[in-house]
Amino acid sequence: MILVTGAAGKTGQAVVRALLAKGQTVRTLVRNETQCELMSSLYDTDIVIGDMSVESVLSNLFEGVRAVYHICPNMHPDELSIGQAMISAAKNADLTQFVFHSVLHPQVEAMPHHWQKMRVEEALFASGIPFTILQPAAYMQNILVEWKNIQQEGIIRVPYSPESKGSPVDLNDVAHVASLVLSERDHIGAIYELCGPDILTYQEQATILSEYIDCSIRVEQISLDEWKTLAYGVGLRTYSVESLLKMFLYYDLYGFWGSSHVLSTLLQRPPTSFREFATNHLEK
Numbered sequence: 001m002i003l004v005t006g007a008a009g010k011t012g013q014a015v016v017r018a019l020l021a022k023g024q025t026v027r028t029l030v031r032n033e034t035q036c037e038l039m040s041s042l043y044d045t046d047i048v049i050g051d052m053s054v055e056s057v058l059s060n061l062f063e064g065v066r067a068v069y070h071i072c073p074n075m076h077p078d079e080l081s082i083g084q085a086m087i088s089a090a091k092n093a094d095l096t097q098f099v100f101h102s103v104l105h106p107q108v109e110a111m112p113h114h115w116q117k118m119r120v121e122e123a124l125f126a127s128g129i130p131f132t133i134l135q136p137a138a139y140m141q142n143i144l145v146e147w148k149n150i151q152q153e154g155i156i157r158v159p160y161s162p163e164s165k166g167s168p169v170d171l172n173d174v175a176h177v178a179s180l181v182l183s184e185r186d187h188i189g190a191i192y193e194l195c196g197p198d199i200l201t202y203q204e205q206a207t208i209l210s211e212y213i214d215c216s217i218r219v220e221q222i223s224l225d226e227w228k229t230l231a232y233g234v235g236l237r238t239y240s241v242e243s244l245l246k247m248f249l250y251y252d253l254y255g256f257w258g259s260s261h262v263l264s265t266l267l268q269r270p271p272t273s274f275r276e277f278a279t280n281h282l283e284k
Contacts, residue, residue, distance in 0.1 A: 006071030008035035014175035062093035075240040083120030159227035162219035165255035167195040170272035195258040
């Protein structure tokens with residue numbers, strides 16, 4: 001059995017779908033009854049409700065489990081301690097593999113939530129558990145959250161330069177790789193950067209997206225203060241807001257991109273392009 005933590009989020013669900021498609025037996029960890037009802041309606045898995053930061057939850061979580069795919073709650077201030085607790089519990093359970101869902105360029109200290117993931121990676125190295133680490137770029141799917149507003153206004157608002165470059169990756173490609181590394185023994189000790197095949201500015205992405213509505217889409221840079229007000233208005237926590245502000249400063253200076261070579265090698269095909277993703281997911 002394979003345990004997937006953070007299973008009710010978009011990453012977790014994509015990984016669960018990919019594992020089930022490979023015939024794997026899956027246990028999913030979710031936070032509450034609402035997430036349990038959602039997962040039980042969608043997937044045939046062994047569902048456990050609990051907070052992964054609570055030791056009593058972890059003590060029984062690994063019974064009958066051979067491997068874990070660990071996804072920490074997004075932008076969690078205690079990601080390092082949660083990761084350390086998960087690693088300790090996994091070590092006690094004598095797992096054959098611990099797969100950590102990290103992020104592209106976790107070594108960048110200027111982005112605190114990336115830096116926390118690097119520290120979890122360090123703890124995993126020191127644990128002696130057979131490990132694999134996936135480091136994905138930003139998901140193409142992130143655009144879907146605002147797609148209806150983009151269709152109505154023809155504007156993508158971001159708190160960094162429209163000329164910043166990214167190499168967005170299709171979450172379904174990442175999930176497919178997750179299922180591969182959990183189904184094959186060749187990936188123990190590997191660290192894989194997972195990037196899409198296109199290095200595009202945000203305005204270039206917008207130009208591609210323009211093909212799916214009846215007007216041109218432009219990227220508008222808003223101030224960090226304006227974004228901060230909007231973020232608190234929708235209920236983001238202080239840690240998330242402050243971490244994202246630092247990430248945006250980094251994006252503005254350097255972008256966030258990498259090579260697709262590793263992903264294409266693992267998939268044994270070209271990774272999904274941004275245009276292919278748009279064709280598959282966006283309504284004209």
